[in-house]
Amino acid sequence: MLKELEELKTKAVSELDGIDNLGDLEKWRVRYLGRKGSLTTVLRGLGTLSVEERRTVGAVANELKATLESGLQQKQEALKTQNLVDTIEQTRIDVTLPGYPVSIGRLHPTTRTLREVCSVFSSMGFQVVEGPEVEWDYYNFEALNIPQDHPARDMWATFWVDTEGAGRSRLLRTHTSPMQIRLMEKTRPPVRAVVPGKVYRYEATDATHEFMFYQVEGLAVDKGITMGDLKGTLFEFARRLFGAERKARFRCDYFPFVEPGVEMAIDCFVCQGAGCRLCSNTGWIEILGAGMVHPDVLRRVDYDPDVYTGFAFGMGVERIPLLKYGIDDIRLFYSNDLRFLKQF
């Protein structure tokens, strides 16, 4: 019987070695370890033996069972691993194929710029407000020191809206400055706000002129606000938008609703001030107009100019991406060619 077991062991182990798939392994298990399997049959035959023999043979048989079971387990593991390796090998893919397309849109470059500009000023305590695009002559011109027949009106070519009956003159706002008046009419100082929005100019379009564009207006009025504060605010803005190494400067300029009035320029970021085509060889790029709120404007909204001072500024929004990306035609912005828009 021991001999029988020895043969069984040799046979089972050698068979197990030759198995290379889980199906055959299961058959092997049934053959040797199953309910009707060889080893089970041997174990069942133990009853016919003497007590002495049963102990000896039983011990050997149990040991054999343990050997076969552990062999089975190891084989199972090995085959599973092999299987997984095979599956992985067989299911390789071309990882350079394009992925499943997920459509994500894009914001218009003007929107992105507006957000950038407004967030800089928001962080300095300026609140974002908006105003109407169709305005009264009063807010767009008169209240800003630009009366009827004033030569400065030539600075803003205007789209007029049909006047109904005896109604007052209406126009498409030529700048965001009317909100200066609307804001101050509504509140008492301190005022600190920026006004983004569309403006319109009665101008034929070309590469550098568009009849509709965006501006951001800024206004701060309180006791003790100085031109130095205006410089500080705008120079910081320029550095945040165009880079920390940018230099900025003011030069005297004229806008009827500020006094003194200035124009701010930054040093050219293409030639670093040496002079190039972008900056018309001046080394400087104009980016906005600004100044101290004119005393007449303050008086008009019942702010005492002996008590309060303030500054205002206004900038064209498209000019920023035009400069940053070297775009040479402003008409690209609102003709909405996706080949352009998808670059932002």
Place this chain on the structure above:
Amino acid sequence: MKVPFSWLREYVSVSLSASEIAQRLTMAGVEANLTKATRQSWDKITVGQIMALEPHPNADRLQLATIDFGQGQSKVVCGATNVRIGDKVPFAQVGAELVDGHSGKPVRLKPAKIRGVASEGMACSEKELGISESHEGVLVLPADAPLGIPLADYLADAVLDLEVTPNRPDCLSILGVAREVAALTKQEMRLPSSSYEEAGPEIQKRVSVEIADPDLCRRYCASLTEGIKIGPSPAWMQQRLTASGMRPINNIVDITNYVMLEYGQPLHAFDFRKIGGARIVVRRARAGEKLTSLDGVDRELRPDMLVIADQSIPVAIAGVMGGADSEVTEVTTSVLLESANFNQVSIRRTSSGLKMRSEASMRFERGISPELTVPALWRATQLMLEIAGGTASKGMADVYPGKKEAKVIRLRTAYVMQLLGLEVSQEQIIDVLVSLGFQCVPAGSENTAVTIPYWRTDVSEPADLSEEVARILGYAAIPTTTLSSELPRQQVDTRLSFREQLRDLMVAAGFQEIITYSLTSQHKLTKAASAENAVHVANPLSTELEYLRTSLRPGLLTTLAANQKYEEGGIRLFEIGRVFLGRGSDLPDEREILGGVVSGPRGELSWFGEKGQSDFFDAKGAVESVLSRLGIEAEYEAGGEDKLRSGRVARVVVGQTTVGIIGEIHPRVAESFDLLPQSVALFELDIENLLSVAKEKQGYHPLSRFPRSVRDIAVLVDVQVPAKKMLGVVRSVPLVSQVSLFDLYSGRQVPVGKKSVAFRIAYQSDSHTLTEEELETTENEILDRLAKDVGAARRG
């Protein structure tokens, strides 16, 4: 305004280069670009150098100069005493065209023998070059002038091309600019000479002047010169006029232009013999009056226009243009020279009404001072006598009803410091202001009484004076500080953040943002939406841009059509912008709308295969996703309007409020926008309405601790039964936690007129694990209600 640098230098000493001057003027508010004057005839004139000087053998006051002119050397006779060996000078070869130093007439240089010595060429004075009247000596050029190059290349007069802002009419003159340069470079300025002999009779005996409408004419001055001779003006004057962008005409007209450029005061010359009754009346035009202006056009005059009339008829449109009849011509011998001050608004209206903007009207409409009339008239009369001869009457006619005292401003030093944020002393302030011609009288250490010079019509406030201080000291002097004042109370505009959230959601939903013109055509509005209540622009650029949009559709559809040419895949566009609804004579209602369009294949072209063409449901899906993210529960009600395709349009309703519309555009509309023949789905949401129904998220629904069961139900139902109704029935049954309609089918194996609809339903309780019996009962209840409410029968 073009300022030849040589002219400027006559009234202010300039030690800096022209480009440095241009830079300083620009920084101080007068934008200056540097250009070069074009010279007509400096042919054969080059930069030469004096190599040797020796006395003329036959004349004490002449020298013989050996001049190297690059291509060779030449020995010339020279009368000037200001040259030394080594000097660089302009050298004219034989054949060069010059201005005769004595007669002022153009001459061609010939070989000459002067006192027996041959002279081949000439070293030139400024006058001979036509640069100025100076004939004192030879023009000595800077030592670094390159030998032998054409003088035109080296000496072309630099011209400052100024962009003068509307507030500075004083800078529309050489003298005004000279004054700025003097202040900016700490130099004294000089005034032109303007004295002359008044040899004629008293002017009052020859001419009478009356201002009938003093509201439109503050001052009228005139001089009378008789016996003049018309001819061309001298070369130096023509040269300067040309360099300043004006065309020389004759000596009298050129003088009026020359003095206008020099002083900023427009002048007008009348042929005195054409002034009826020797009488000037400044008055409004009478109804029906006409005038043939200098350009030969017959002008109808309106009664609000100011004219210069003689005893009976208008002879000029005041400040705008003269009349042809009283024009100075070749036969004119007596000139009445007008130097007057006209109302700026009147001039602006008249000149723009007649479309005759001129150098004169431009100066008047910016508001020049009546004090300017007299100095300009003196100067012009002096030049006339000098150039055209004749005899000036004694005195000048001067009617001055609009005289005002010079304005005095009390300026506090502390105010200037506070406004500018700059430490500045009273002395510094006074220095700056005096350099610009303001008179300053200190009143204690804190205040200064500042008298405004007449030419600075733009200054009326302490703030204006502060600007003078800042621009002359330079803005770089102002320290850079940060706002230190109190932060205003922030009132958050929820509409703005809501709108920006919508933008981000649309982008996440795969839509490209566009921004289109707010102006469109009546045609496009009518086609796509409605032109009713559209606001009309009185002066449109074109009929394509004539109305303010009442809908975003024209922009969206036009953009879609334009891009279909280039895009292979589907296109998803959105815009957030205002539409304008007219409200009579009031400002229009500006409503902010979110609009979008979807068209073409779903998704991008991909090797994963196609997913069909987008349609209504793509637009709806986007709207649903966006609204659900905003916590808005909307209903979609079939039906809408006729620009959208019937049967494929739904109103978006929240509670009682219609917040928008979704639909496919009508094929006829698509056609009129040149869109490809494929479905175009569109949606529009009114942002304000949307915001009014969007609620702040309140609390949250706790997660159930008990398992959920998921089962499918398929039913057969009449095709007309809307999905919304079935979903409503299913949702109304207790224990149903979620329903998805996941299959919809009609066709084979489904009876005609019916559709098969399958729902995947999740059941869950917050209090216990559902039993098999409960699930069974609930499912049966769903089927019962579906049968009762929509006539559905369980399928299979």
